[in-house]
Amino acid sequence: MLKVEEAQARLVALADPLAPVSRPVAACAGHYLAEPVIAQRTQPAADLSAMDGYAIRFADLPGPWRVIGESAAGRPFSGDMGPGEAVRIFTGAHLPMGADSILIQEEASRDGAIMALTGEGPPETGAHIRRKGSDFSKGDALLAMGEKLNAGGIAAAVMAGYGALNVGGRPKISIIATGDELRPAGVACDDVHIPSSNSVMLTAMLASLPCDIDDRGIVADRLDDVEAMLRSCSGSDIIVTSGGASVGDHDLVLPALQNIGATIDFWKVAMRPGKPLMAGRIGASIVLGLPGNPSSAFVTAFLFLLPLVRHLAGCKAPFPEVFTLRDTCDLPPPGARTEYFRAKITNSYLTDIYGRDSGLITPLSQANALLINPQKTGDEASAELTKYYHLLD
Numbered sequence: 001m002l003k004v005e006e007a008q009a010r011l012v013a014l015a016d017p018l019a020p021v022s023r024p025v026a027a028c029a030g031h032y033l034a035e036p037v038i039a040q041r042t043q044p045a046a047d048l049s050a051m052d053g054y055a056i057r058f059a060d061l062p063g064p065w066r067v068i069g070e071s072a073a074g075r076p077f078s079g080d081m082g083p084g085e086a087v088r089i090f091t092g093a094h095l096p097m098g099a100d101s102i103l104i105q106e107e108a109s110r111d112g113a114i115m116a117l118t119g120e121g122p123p124e125t126g127a128h129i130r131r132k133g134s135d136f137s138k139g140d141a142l143l144a145m146g147e148k149l150n151a152g153g154i155a156a157a158v159m160a161g162y163g164a165l166n167v168g169g170r171p172k173i174s175i176i177a178t179g180d181e182l183r184p185a186g187v188a189c190d191d192v193h194i195p196s197s198n199s200v201m202l203t204a205m206l207a208s209l210p211c212d213i214d215d216r217g218i219v220a221d222r223l224d225d226v227e228a229m230l231r232s233c234s235g236s237d238i239i240v241t242s243g244g245a246s247v248g249d250h251d252l253v254l255p256a257l258q259n260i261g262a263t264i265d266f267w268k269v270a271m272r273p274g275k276p277l278m279a280g281r282i283g284a285s286i287v288l289g290l291p292g293n294p295s296s297a298f299v300t301a302f303l304f305l306l307p308l309v310r311h312l313a314g315c316k317a318p319f320p321e322v323f324t325l326r327d328t329c330d331l332p333p334p335g336a337r338t339e340y341f342r343a344k345i346t347n348s349y350l351t352d353i354y355g356r357d358s359g360l361i362t363p364l365s366q367a368n369a370l371l372i373n374p375q376k377t378g379d380e381a382s383a384e385l386t387k388y389y390h391l392l393d
């Protein structure tokens, strides 16, 4: 059976990242940069006051001063400030020519044009001044190509002068649930039917990634219907199915794919849960067949679907980061498949480990991590600390 890492590599090799697009900065959150962000301007563009108060010369302390004008953000003082003079100043305003320090207004009193020191005054020359270029200078590389744009990154791009950014494309994803037993969320179920939770779960897992999701609902376990449904998704970059991936008589995803001319790249991966995972191509779409068991669908989506979406969207490191527990924990001896335990980890210590049955759904609602128990290789290092993935951003 294919190793997890090999299967992951084969999956992302099935397609190149989508063509980058230019998007307004306000619509770039969560997208991957297709260009580096290079500062088009210097920030601050001039020396600015960091406080409300008075611009003074440090050498004039302890005052008093004659106030000769005002400098506010967006309305700088245009004259020169001579010895014994001060300029009323506000946070974000240009430092007047001749000034070298800021006296905060809590330490000053004013009587007409005369201003006197009432506190300790600025501790040194340059106090409360934000120097020109102290944040970044024109030409500085602020963000690298492939980085995911978060709120702070977008703010930096705007301050650097950008109104639009070239970012990776948004993959179109069709999600299909298969199974005669499935009913849509919220529909009452008798004891032969169950609510279909996988598609909603997958949509939630994809929520923070740049992609457009089309939930195609539920298809019955009939070969014609599965084929027709798969065909109808031909405009998608990714077609994801859940269920019907195994070997039973009613597991129809593989035969349906074969009947409509898909190329299957792999079926079955040495992982638990998730063994019957399949991947291939139909025309321009990549198809990912996830197993139906909720925990299997979750783990395979986490390790395969999400990285594939990141890859198509322009991320350079699409696979989840691996963390290490602070202490050892007793996991069952390694088996033929890498096992991913749904677990709770608090401050890098394992605090809970949940049921292993891939049909269980409650572990998914409680876990914040997947513990990794690598498949047996024969030369296991004895004292290796357990590795895990964080499930929460």
Ligand SMILES: Nc1nc2c(c(=O)[nH]1)N[C@H]1C(S)=C(S)[C@@H](COP(=O)(O)OP(=O)(O)OC[C@H]3O[C@@H](n4cnc5c(N)ncnc54)[C@H](O)[C@@H]3O)O[C@H]1N2
Residues within 6 Å of the ligand: 177, 178, 179, 181, 182, 194, 195, 196, 197, 198, 199, 242, 243, 244, 245, 246, 247, 248, 251, 273, 274, 275, 276, 290, 291, 292, 293, 294, 296, 358, 359
């Ligand atoms: N003889 C064998 N049987 C099975 C094998 C095997 O190797 N030999 N593999 C097992 C493993 S491992 C898994 S995982 C499952 C995967 O089966 P399928 O992908 O074919 O999934 P289904 O049979 O359709 O469903 C399994 C289970 O999950 C429930 N399900 C399906 N879809 C949804 C949904 N959208 N929302 C919630 N729950 C869903 C379904 O009702 C079943 O209970 O096969 C083993 N069998």
Ligand code: MOO
Residues within 6 Å of the ligand: 271, 272, 273, 274, 275, 276, 291, 293, 296, 358, 359
């Ligand atoms: O490998 Mo299957 O995904 O347990 O349950």
